[in-house]
Amino acid sequence: MLYKKIAKPVLFGMDPEKAHHLIIDGLHTFAKLPGGRGLLRAMWGVRAYPELESELWGIRFPNPVGLAAGLDKNAKAVPGFSNIGFGFMEVGTVTPKPQAGNELPRLFRLPEDEALINRMGFNNVGIEGMKRNLRNQGQRTIPLAINIGKNKTTPNEQAEDDYRACIQALYGYGDFFVVNISSPNTPDLRNLQHGDDLSRLLAAVKDEIHKQHARFGGREKPVLVKIAPDLTPQEIEYMVETIVRSHVSGIIASNTTIARDGLRHANRGETGGLSGRPLTERSTELIRTVYRLTDGKLPIIGSGGIFTAEDAYAKIRAGASLVEVYTGLIYEGPDVLQRINRGLRTLLRQDGFTNVSEAIGSGQ
Numbered sequence: 285m286l287y288k289k290i291a292k293p294v295l296f297g298m299d300p301e302k303a304h305h306l307i308i309d310g311l312h313t314f315a316k317l318p319g320g321r322g323l324l325r326a327m328w329g330v331r332a333y334p335e336l337e338s339e340l341w342g343i344r345f346p347n348p349v350g351l352a353a354g355l356d357k358n359a360k361a362v363p364g365f366s367n368i369g370f371g372f373m374e375v376g377t378v379t380p381k382p383q384a385g386n387e388l389p390r391l392f393r394l395p396e397d398e399a400l401i402n403r404m405g406f407n408n409v410g411i412e413g414m415k416r417n418l419r420n421q422g423q424r425t426i427p428l429a430i431n432i433g434k435n436k437t438t439p440n441e442q443a444e445d446d447y448r449a450c451i452q453a454l455y456g457y458g459d460f461f462v463v464n465i466s467s468p469n470t471p472d473l474r475n476l477q478h479g480d481d482l483s484r485l486l487a488a489v490k491d492e493i494h495k496q497h498a499r500f501g502g503r504e505k506p507v508l509v510k511i512a513p514d515l516t517p518q519e520i521e522y523m524v525e526t527i528v529r530s531h532v533s534g535i536i537a538s539n540t541t542i543a544r545d546g547l548r549h550a551n552r553g554e555t556g557g558l559s560g561r562p563l564t565e566r567s568t569e570l571i572r573t574v575y576r577l578t579d580g581k582l583p584i585i586g587s588g589g590i591f592t593a594e595d596a597y598a599k600i601r602a603g604a605s606l607v608e609v610y611t612g613l614i615y616e617g618p619d620v621l622q623r624i625n626r627g628l629r630t631l632l633r634q635d636g637f638t639n640v641s642e643a644i645g646s647g648q
Contacts, residue, residue: 286327287617300391300400308356311364321367328618330369330625335632338641340583340605341506341533343427343459347371347625348640349596352587352608353431353462353510354402358409359417366425369621374608375414376431377464380449382410383435386469390556394549398591399563400611402540403556405469406433411453418457430458431510433470440472440481444488451489455496460505463489463532466512466539468557474512477523486530506533508585511574513538513566520570524577534583536608537570538563560611564589568602572648575603580645591616593627600628600640601647 295303314320336347351365351373359375366373385407392401408414414430432450434443447463454461465476465485476485489507497504509527511520527535540557547562567588574584586604590596591612599607612620628640637643 287619292615292617296393296395299389300393301388304355304391308361311361315361315363315367321363324364324367328368328621330621333625333629335629335638336371336625336640338605338639341460342503343506345371345427345606348600348606348628349590349621349624350374350429350585350606350608351613352610353377353429353464354404355610355613357404357407359414359421359428359430362418362424362428363421368618369625370426372427372429372459372606374429374431374462376408376462377406377433377467378408378411378414378430378450378454379406379433379435380411380446380453381435382413383407392551392554392556394547394551394560395615396549397547397552397560397562398611398615399547399549399558399560400614401551401554401556401558403469403554405436406467411450415453415457418454427459428457429460429462429508430454431462431464433464433467434473436470440476443476443481444485447485447489448492451492451496455493455505456500458505460508460533461489461493462508462510462536464510464539466510468512468514468540468542477511477515478519482523482526483530486527486532490531508532508534508536510536510539511570513541513563513570513588514543515570517573520573521577524574528578528582534585534605535574535578536585536587537574537604538567538588541566559588560615561589561591564591564595568599571599571604572602575645575648580648590624591620593624593631596624597628597631597643598647600643601645603645603648605641605644 353374386405390403434446540559583605585606586599587608
């Protein structure tokens with residue numbers, strides 16, 4: 285209520301990217317204040333429900349609702365986001381070298397469609413900058429995924445070097461890693477989703493994970509692949525087959541879309557990736573397809589157009605083990621996390637499930 289009545293009108297009256305930075309900087313600063321993290325928990329923390337706890341890849345998730353990559357690109361506000369009710373979070377996409385991203389403006393709201401369009405272009409401080417941010421924030425309270433990509437100037441033939449560099453620099457800081465080959469805002473990046481390029485890239489990533497595991501010890505950290513929703517059925521089938529053969533740990537479905545079906549707002553003509561409500565059904569269907577193609581044996585994180593508990597539950601029943609929000613948080617505010625978790629608990633009970641893991645794929 286505080287967000288919708290006070291914060292949102294102010295933020296939506298600003299340039300979208302300036303509002304974005306205000307949120308990140310504000311959470312970063314607030315979490316550093318004496319008692320700041322506790323106050324964040326008091327205002328927006330989500331009650332712990334045993335029914336929503338799960339374990340995946342040896343990692344405990346207090347609830348299944350995470351923050352998608354793209355909001356905290358540089359891992360600057362991890363303590364802040366960790367204390368407002370997320371069950372886990374992704375930071376990034378990070379690239380080996382810092383890069384400015386695409387020209388401004390590059391982020392657009394579509395309020396009538398409950399959507400965003402972005403063509404940010406992996407703007408980030410690079411692996412050394414992210415490492416500094418994570419090193420200075422102390423112990424985390426939720427699992428952290430690091431989303432990794434290649435620099436714009438790196439040709440696809442050398443892409444594996446960039447992904448290796450990200451893992452080498454940041455292996456000690458993340459709980460799992462996400463290979464981003466599906467952003468529409470880096471030229472030719474999506475070509476890495478297909479053919480031998482994908483096999484070679486994932487082989488290199490897994491090899492680097494093995495090397496860093498040998499160096500650090502402990503549990504080998506999982507690697508997931510984030511895929512696009514703009515694929516033909518044949519492309520999805522071949523891609524999933526390649527991913528399974530590569531022995532990665534899971535799939536995130538999905539990234540933003542380049543489709544513009546049914547949009548009403550004037551910003552619908554802007555180039556970039558579309559997120560939010562228009563992606564809800566598209567991403568859920570992709571989850572259902574991936575779950576079927578993998579016989580439910582490869583964990584899926586569902587992302588795209590989650591605004592309500594019903595949206596999240598549909599993705600879980602389609603086959604997602606966890607879900608992520610981004611645009612829904614921008615439009616609804618931190619209270620959306622409480623509503624989704626409370627609603628999920630109710631929906632699980634209505635269907636006779638005692639834990640969220642039992643509902644995974646039940647809608648196939």
